[in-house]
Amino acid sequence: MLQRRIGALLLSAALHATTAAQVGAEPSTPLSVAEVAPGVHVHTGLVEDWSPESGGDVANLGFVVGSRCVAVIDTGGTPQLGVRWRAAVERATRLPVCFVFDTHAHPDHVLGNAAFAGPDTRFVASAKFNAAMAAREPYFLRALERDFGISVAHDAMVYPTLAVDGTREFDLGDRVLVAQSWPTSHTDNDLTVYDRNTRTLFASDLLFVQHIPVVDGKLRGWLRTMPQLERMDAALVVPGHGPTRSGGPDAWKPQQEYLEALLRQTRAALKSGKTLSQAVDSVAVEAASRWQLAERFHRRNVTAAFAELEWED
Amino acid sequence: MKHTMTRREITAAGAALTASFALGGMRGARAAAQASDNPEANEIWRKVRASLFETRPITNVGDDTLLLDAPVRAEDAAVVPIAMRARLPHTASSFVEKLYLVIDNNPSPIAAIFSFTPQSGRADIETRVRVDEYTFVRAIAETHDGRLLMRTRFVKASGGCSAPPGKDPQAALATLGKIKLRVDGDVALGKPTLAQLMISHPNDSGMTMDQLTRQFTPRRFVRTVNVAYGGQAVLSADLDFAISENPNLRFYFVPRGPGKLTVDVVDSNQTAWKSSLDVAPVA
Numbered sequence: 390m391l392q393r394r395i396g397a398l399l400l401s402a403a404l405h406a407t408t409a410a411q412v413g414a415e416p417s418t419p420l421s422v423a424e425v426a427p428g429v430h431v432h433t434g435l436v437e438d439w440s441p442e443s444g445g446d447v448a449n450l451g452f453v454v455g456s457r458c459v460a461v462i463d464t465g466g467t468p469q470l471g472v473r474w475r476a477a478v479e480r481a482t483r484l485p486v487c488f489v490f491d492t493h494a495h496p497d498h499v500l501g502n503a504a505f506a507g508p509d510t511r512f513v514a515s516a517k518f519n520a521a522m523a524a525r526e527p528y529f530l531r532a533l534e535r536d537f538g539i540s541v542a543h544d545a546m547v548y549p550t551l552a553v554d555g556t557r558e559f560d561l562g563d564r565v566l567v568a569q570s571w572p573t574s575h576t577d578n579d580l581t582v583y584d585r586n587t588r589t590l591f592a593s594d595l596l597f598v599q600h601i602p603v604v605d606g607k608l609r610g611w612l613r614t615m616p617q618l619e620r621m622d623a624a625l626v627v628p629g630h631g632p633t634r635s636g637g638p639d640a641w642k643p644q645q646e647y648l649e650a651l652l653r654q655t656r657a658a659l660k661s662g663k664t665l666s667q668a669v670d671s672v673a674v675e676a677a678s679r680w681q682l683a684e685r686f687h688r689r690n691v692t693a694a695f696a697e698l699e700w701e702d
Numbered sequence: 703m704k705h706t707m708t709r710r711e712i713t714a715a716g717a718a719l720t721a722s723f724a725l726g727g728m729r730g731a732r733a734a735a736q737a738s739d740n741p742e743a744n745e746i747w748r749k750v751r752a753s754l755f756e757t758r759p760i761t762n763v764g765d766d767t768l769l770l771d772a773p774v775r776a777e778d779a780a781v782v783p784i785a786m787r788a789r790l791p792h793t794a795s796s797f798v799e800k801l802y803l804v805i806d807n808n809p810s811p812i813a814a815i816f817s818f819t820p821q822s823g824r825a826d827i828e829t830r831v832r833v834d835e836y837t838f839v840r841a842i843a844e845t846h847d848g849r850l851l852m853r854t855r856f857v858k859a860s861g862g863c864s865a866p867p868g869k870d871p872q873a874a875l876a877t878l879g880k881i882k883l884r885v886d887g888d889v890a891l892g893k894p895t896l897a898q899l900m901i902s903h904p905n906d907s908g909m910t911m912d913q914l915t916r917q918f919t920p921r922r923f924v925r926t927v928n929v930a931y932g933g934q935a936v937l938s939a940d941l942d943f944a945i946s947e948n949p950n951l952r953f954y955f956v957p958r959g960p961g962k963l964t965v966d967v968v969d970s971n972q973t974a975w976k977s978s979l980d981v982a983p984v985a
Contacts, residue, residue, distance in 0.1 A: 439862045495863040517872070524867035528779070528834065532861070535734050577870045606869055662886055664828065664952070665783045666771065689777040689864060696781050696830070696948065697869075699900065700882070 419477035420450070420470065425625055425633050426587035428454040428564065430481060432474065436600045436631055436681050439466050439497040441537050446470055448497040449627055451591050452478050453584050455561020458487035462582050462591045462627075464501030467539055471501020486510050488559050490568060491549050492593035492629070493576045494522035495605070496529040502547035513559070514549035515570040517578040522548065553580060571595065574611035575603065575629075583621065590623035590636065598631030601680035602644050604651075604693040612648055615641055643679070650676035655694040656701070665695050735807055735836045737856040744838060746806045754802065754812070760842065760850040765789075770841040770853040776833040779860040780868060781946045786816075786841040786853075788825035792894075798825035800844040805944055807837035809907065813944035821936045821956055823894030828952035831944050832866035832907075835859050867907075868947030874904040881977035883965055891983040894954040899927065901950075901967055901975070907943040924949050926968045931981070932961030957983040 422430045432450040437443035445466030452461045459482055465474045478486060486507075491499045491514040499522070502512065526546060533539045551557075559566045567583045575594040582591040594603070595611070595618060604611065623636030634640035650673040658668040669688040672695075677687035741747065751760070771785035788798040797820055803813040818825045825843065833839075836859050843851045868874055880902035889895050901924055908921020923943040929936050936955040955963065964978040 497863060520871075521867070524871075525865040528865040528867075529863075531835070536861070573870045573873065577872065603863070605863065607873075665781075665830065666773075666785070669777065685862070689860070692778040692781050692783075693869065696946070696950075699950075700902070700948070 417476055418473055419480050420446070420465070420473045422452075422477050422481065425627070426584075426589050429584055429587050429589045429625075430454075430477075431627050431633055432477065433632060434466075434497070434630065438682060438685050444470070445497060445500070445537060447630065448495075449593075449629055449631075449633075450474055451582075451627055452481070452486075453561065453564065453566060453582075453589075454482050454484060455564035457484065457560075457562025459484050460488040460490065460559060460561055460566055460582070461486055461505060462490045463492050463498040463593065464489060464505060466497035467500050467533065467537060468503050468541060468545075469501075469539070471504030474501055475504045487561065488513055488551075488566075489549075490514070490580060490582050490591075491518055491522075492580045492582070492591070493578050494518050494525055495576065495594065496525075496532065498593070498629070500529065500533065500541075503541075503545055506547045511551050512547060512549035513551040513553060513557075513568060513580075515578040515580045516552040516554040517570070518552075518580070519548055521576065521578045571614050572610050573607040574614040576606040579606070579614075581618070583623070588622055588624040588636070589627065590618070590621055590625070591627045592618060592629065593627075594629030596626060596628035596634075596641065597644055597680075598628045598634060598640075599681050600630035601677060601683050601686050602647055602690070603686050604648075604690045608648060608652055608655075608690075608694045608697055612645070612652065615645055615648075647673070647676050647680065651690055651694050652698070655691060655698050659695065659699055659701075665692060668695050734859075735838065735856075737858075739838075741838045741840075741854045741856075744806050746811055747804070747838065747840070750804055750806075750811050755842075755850060758848075758850055760852050763851045763853055765853065768841055768843050768851050768853040770839065770855050771828075772839050772855050772857050774856075775858040776860040776864075779834070779864040779866045780832055781830050782833045782857065783828065783830050784839065785828040786826070786843075788843050790825075790843075790845070792818075792820070792822065792824055794820040795846070797822075797846050798843045799846045801825055801827055802840070802842040802844070803829075803831070804840040804842065805831060805833060805837055806840070807835040808832065808944050809834065810942050810944055813942050815940040816953075817938040819935050821931060821934050822954055823936075823956035824954040826894075826954050828950075830946040830950050832946055833857055833859060834866055868904055871904040871906060871947070874902055874947050877902040879903065879967070879973065879975040881965065881967065881975055883963065883977045883979045885963070885979060885981060889957055889981055889983040891985045892956060892958055893983075894956055895981075895983070896952060896954055897929075897963060897979075899929070899951045899953070899965055899977075900948060901927075902948055903969065905943055905945055905947050905949055922970055924967060924969050926966075927951065928966045929953065929955070930964050931955045931957060932959065957981050959983070 434447040556569045571579045654672040669691045672691045677683040769787040776782045801816045882900040905923045927939040967975045
């Protein structure tokens with residue numbers, strides 16, 4: 390991979406060693422976590438596709454401990470991972486989980502919700518999350534059944550009840566988290582969570598590290614959102630996939646280069662009159678080759694970029 | 703999971719098709735379709751076939767007669783490029799009159815029916831569809847003299863977090879009905895000319911349930927597109943919500959003199975939009 394820096398590399402190596410060993414572990418085995426800053430815990434998922442081979446354990450998950458209660462950021466890619474993730478939280482603290490943040494409506498991040506459902510736990514998401522999730526739920530549940538052999542009924546799905554439109558603060562006791570929703574970028578319902586105490590930014594899938602970025606929203610929107618995230622006062626950035634990085638421009642640069650190549654070359658393909666089918670075979674192939682899972686997601690990204698950019702005048 | 707709203711009526715085929723396939727139950731009980739399955743034996747196809755074509759014979763043909771261009775795997779479940787290109791003579795007396803696009807395992811299998819005239823020049827269509835599941839995709843050509851020719855391909859569903867719903871329905875709705883109509887390059891008099899039509903529309907299946915009200919959102923999708931050149935029909939399309947958000951069609955017409963390419967679009971709410979483009983072919 391490009392752009393490796395020693396600190397982040399060591400961190401990721403430690404996290405990956407434990408994560409990989411846990412695929413196929415007992416349902417109750419707590420997921421591995423690392424305390425990346427005081428009271429800030431991260432489970433680093435595998436840099437793989439959401440599939441039975443990875444056990445669905447591909448998204449990074451976090452929890453942040455205040456003096457009164459705990460906030461959980463994403464819940465894992467299957468109900469079983471949710472149970473193991475909850476076990477990891479309970480192993481670290483006896484405090485109750487008061488908030489669960491669903492960072493966007495993708496299965497690898499939120500299908501573990503049910504494990505955290507309870508009268509004192511509020512689920513929080515972007516104001517656009519529920520519409521996006523409701524539209525996708527049948528497909529996610531079908532994929533869960535078809536590919537993982539896991540059946541989940543619609544009624545067992547847990548939807549957020551607290552919506553964030555802009556920014557909103559959540560007090561954990563001596564610790565305030567700031568949740569922020571964004572214009573359509575990775576998806577139309579992206580939410581970030583920022584811990585003021587340690588200046589840790591949970592960027593979720595607004596930042597991919599090692600794992601090729603995936604466009605399921607708007608490419609141009611994402612490129613406009615990124616500089617704002619980059620400017621945030623973050624000591625640490627936890628991406629949605631791949632190892633945690635130090636804050637600052639370097640964390641964002643590889644992703645920016647890829648997305649800009651995708652933008653530039655898709656525009657060029659449109660200008661030269663290429664069709665969508667022709668574009669997916671030729672656009673930004675070199676830029677994609679630097680990333681893991683390019684073979685799985687790059688053509689999809691070109692498809693999304695093409696369908697978006699052909700509306701540019 | 704339930705797809706309770708899978709009823710659909712198509713009158714373009716002459717007979718009304720009410721496709722109530724109870725897909726939820728059939729899907730639940732069944733493993734995913736595989737490329738090695740017998741495409742003729744597919745239960746949904748047999749029902750679609752009976753509704754559209756009754757017992758008329760259908761000849762399976764190769765790409766040299768009817769090209770069906772579809773990816774082996776749907777990269778993005780919401781935007782899967784499909785092309786159907788008839789490679790038969792297209793004259794006043796002998797031409798492909800209709801192209802049917804059937805996606806067996808979609809909630810509403812009949813994705814589109816395209817009707818052509820001698821003025822089309824070619825029975826050749828490119829569009830983008832949603833693909834829900836591992837499925838057979840079928841192009842069926844109906845010739846002016848009543849023959850039915852079919853090309854079938856298997857498409858694997860997209861994995862991971864890709865799903866058929868649109869990426870930004872709010873944005874598509876904000877520019878609802880905006881139309882881009884384009885003809886690229888020099889236009890040759892009397893020659894089949896490629897045109898592209900883009901319609902800003904969420905093309906929503908309406909299967910989304912509002913978690914608070916437990917109501918399904920009303921579906922809203924582009925139902926018909928009629929294209930004429932110089933007042934003569936070149937393409938008529940009956941479409942379904944299987945067509946991707948912001949429907950996109952590439953098709954041919956033959957300009958036999960300067961004229962206007964006109965487009966009439968009507969959606970399921972009976973909202974109508976028009977667009978036109980002046981074309982000046984050179985000899």
